Amino acid sequence: MTRRTRQRLQVLELLEETEEFCSAQQLHARLRERDTGIGLATVYRTLRLLADSGEVGRVRLPSGEQLFRRCDSGRRHHHHLVCRFCGGTVEIVSPATEAWAEEVAAVHGYLDVTHTLEIMGTCPRCAVNGPPAE
Amino acid sequence: MTRRTRQRLQVLELLEETEEFCSAQQLHARLRERDTGIGLATVYRTLRLLADSGEVGRVRLPSGEQLFRRCDSGRRHHHHLVCRFCGGTVEIVSPATEAWAEEVAAVHGYLDVTHTLEIMGTCPRCAVNGPPAE
DNA sequence: ATGGATGCAAATATTTTGCATTTTG
DNA sequence: CAAAATGCAAAATATTTGCATCCAT
Numbered sequence: 227m228t229r230r231t232r233q234r235l236q237v238l239e240l241l242e243e244t245e246e247f248c249s250a251q252q253l254h255a256r257l258r259e260r261d262t263g264i265g266l267a268t269v270y271r272t273l274r275l276l277a278d279s280g281e282v283g284r285v286r287l288p289s290g291e292q293l294f295r296r297c298d299s300g301r302r303h304h305h306h307l308v309c310r311f312c313g314g315t316v317e318i319v320s321p322a323t324e325a326w327a328e329e330v331a332a333v334h335g336y337l338d339v340t341h342t343l344e345i346m347g348t349c350p351r352c353a354v355n356g357p358p359a360e
Numbered sequence: 361m362t363r364r365t366r367q368r369l370q371v372l373e374l375l376e377e378t379e380e381f382c383s384a385q386q387l388h389a390r391l392r393e394r395d396t397g398i399g400l401a402t403v404y405r406t407l408r409l410l411a412d413s414g415e416v417g418r419v420r421l422p423s424g425e426q427l428f429r430r431c432d433s434g435r436r437h438h439h440h441l442v443c444r445f446c447g448g449t450v451e452i453v454s455p456a457t458e459a460w461a462e463e464v465a466a467v468h469g470y471l472d473v474t475h476t477l478e479i480m481g482t483c484p485r486c487a488v489n490g491p492p493a494e
Numbered sequence: 495a496t497g498g499a500t501g502c503a504a505a506t507a508t509t510t511t512g513c514a515t516t517t518t519g
Numbered sequence: 520c521a522a523a524a525t526g527c528a529a530a531a532t533a534t535t536t537g538c539a540t541c542c543a544t
Contacts, residue, residue: 228498228499229497229498229499229544231499231543232542233499233500249533250533250534251533264500264501265500265501265502266502266534267500267501267503267534268500268501270533270534271499271535274535286420286422286424288420290420290423290425290426290508290509290533291532291533292424292534307464307465307470309470316468320464322460323457326454326457327479330454330479331441331479334441334450335483335487336441336443336481336484337481337482337484338481338482339479339481341478341480342422342476342477342478342480343475343476345461345464345465345473345474345475346475347470347471347472347473347474348471348472349468349469350468350469350471353471362523363518363522363524365517365518365524365525367524368524383508398525399525399526399527400527401511401525401527401528402524402525402526404508404509404510405510405524405525423507423508424507424534425508425509
């Protein structure tokens with residue numbers, strides 16, 4: 227059903243070698259730098275597919291922009307501590323917090339519960355060196 | 361510095377009598393229905409001001425759209441359990457969770473930490489009656 | 495060959511901004 | 520009266536979509 231195209235492999239490959247959360251536009255730019263004449267729309271389509279299927283992680287900035295990243299935790303539900311400058315990330319797994327969220331919703335009779343949780347801050351390196359690429 | 365204009369009072373007034381989280385466009389439409397020839401840009405400007413100052417609560421939908429609401433908790437830091445259909449809301453205060461988030465960030469050496477947490481679900485009423493205004 | 499995938503450009507959707515005009519303190 | 524706020528339209532942002540073409544399967 228879902229095909230193994232050159233473009234998709236290239237997106238996957240780039241994500242594989244990238245540590246930080248990146249925007250679709252950033253990823254597209256990097257792919258262009260390389261060689262591929264990959265289209266922006268394809269990057270968006272691919273990332274959406276991957277994110278919806280849980281294949282890659284996604285966070286939303288307060289601005290509404292979304293960032294993507296392959297996660298070590300794979301498909302397992304987890305959250306992120308993200309550096310607001312470099313996008314560097316620590317994956318957070320906290321069963322207790324998950325249980326708490328479920329509990330809160332249940333107490334109020336809410337069904338089909340989901341939650342989002344992002345922790346943002348300045349990572350130790352950016353705190354010292356300042357934002358990257360300045 | 362910040363002036364007491366007719367438009368701002370009208371926005372405040374509408375928020376005061378509204379229970380649910382609403383988009384800027386929704387609020388603008390309701391203000392127009394009434395009488396006021398208030399402009400959309402003014403509604404946005406006012407809501408941003410209010411939200412940034414903590415005067416009103418704001419959540420971001422997964423789509424990036426933002427919703428606003430006057431909160432009973434006032435300026436105190438809190439989170440929301442929001443119905444994905446009607447926008448009905450329960451305010452959540454959980455010092456333990458706040459402390460946990462701080463702790464997680466501190467352990468990894470992150471500074472200037474902030475976090476977002478939204479719990480979304482279907483409220484008891486919408487679960488029974490289905491989405492409103494259908 | 496055939497339906498999914500791509501690339502481009504145009505369309506969406508939401509929020510912001512430039513600027514002339516009005517209004518508040 | 521000066522600074523701030525407004526309204527409108529245009530701009531900016533981020534993402535999605537229409538469609539003709541291309542290419543995995």
